[in-house]
Amino acid sequence: MMNTPKTKNISNGSHNIWLIEDNAHFRRTMQWLVNRAPGMKCTHSFESCEDALIKLKEEELPEVILLDINLPGMNGIQGIEKIKLISPETYIVILTVYDDNDKVFDALCAGASGYLLKDSAPEKIIDSIEEALAGGAPMSIQIAHKVLEIFSQLKPKKSDYGLTTREKELLQLMTIGLSRQQIADKLFISFHTVTTHLKNIYSKLHVNSKSGAISKVYKENIL
């Protein structure tokens, strides 16, 4: 009879930390760093997610995994998902040199609890592990800034472009893939009227094709 897997402290009461990092030198440095922090023990380190996943299936689960993104084989983002499937309670903290918005976004969406850059000060890394253990979201300051950027991009824009009600209606029908004739039939107006409206819409949106208009609608949350 199997119990639901649970993370737990290792025998001596220390927090159980794992490390997934392909650079051997950095891996050893990090392992040393974690082990010299009071109350933490880096019980395992791996050079790939694949290796870590094998161990996850046979071992006591770690409380925190420090995870690189650029790894041979499975990358860190994919790794998060796999790890979370086996051990949903493990806090995963990304430790990488990559700081582009997409990576940050993907990692956090996939279930990472934190995101640190490798140039972080050693004590900052240890603090961050503790913050993760406390249920927080430790981030390098640059990453925190990117998170704010991501949020501000999520803000629904009210860019209107001065479209009239009717024009928005046409645009709406366009987005579901209708042709001009189909739109005309649906709205009981002439094909030529639809053409005129579309001309005006394109001019207001500064596009010159149906596809451009539809893209703009979705990208800028028009309608």
Next chain:
Amino acid sequence: MMNTPKTKNISNGSHNIWLIEDNAHFRRTMQWLVNRAPGMKCTHSFESCEDALIKLKEEELPEVILLDINLPGMNGIQGIEKIKLISPETYIVILTVYDDNDKVFDALCAGASGYLLKDSAPEKIIDSIEEALAGGAPMSIQIAHKVLEIFSQLKPKKSDYGLTTREKELLQLMTIGLSRQQIADKLFISFHTVTTHLKNIYSKLHVNSKSGAISKVYKENIL
């Protein structure tokens, strides 16, 4: 001739902090707390956004504003937007008792740089102001946790439709509104090849037009 408004240190070199908070007792406590922190000066405090906005138009702009959410008149979220219009470089840190996901989401989308709960330790609040000044995103641990929750809800479940890499590439170019010839030029392939690819893409996506395909891409997060 007016210059673009800039935030700046006040005369003695301290950081200029403002406070918007309707509870008079808490406001005085916070003001005292900030003023006793080295390098910080709470030059003004207000009990409503409206009052603060008036002052913003005639004064040197603050570097940080500590902002309550539940305020008489204009609430804090609306306040953020108004303040950012006048002083986009001011860091706004929310300081409130409300910790529901919607408030957090709205505040961060509106441009808040941080989000603290009022039960935060005084030194944590001062640290957070410094973190905001450094370009970070200070948050109470409960809020950080909620931010992670919000991200995990944003996770797009991508549908696949078995598109090949090349087909996804074509689809990508389609979504920015390019015509077949433009795509061909961009990818250094023949117009006819583009046509063939599009045919296959339509068939896989079960659509029969460019607009239908683009709509599907955005609605179902393909790519």
Next chain:
DNA sequence: TGAAAAATACCCTTATCGCGGTATGGGAAA
């Protein structure tokens, strides 16, 4: 009530698209 804005309709020309084919070379899988 009168001007402005919006919605309607039509014409013409050229460009692009959708769809039915066919075909070939390369690489991966079986």
Next chain:
DNA sequence: TTTCCCATACCGCGATAAGGGTATTTTTCA
């Protein structure tokens, strides 16, 4: 090794779209 998939390329036809007009009717609102 042989089959299958992918990416490549081409043809033709009819439909649809884009861009340039002009013009009338209806609505809105100052």
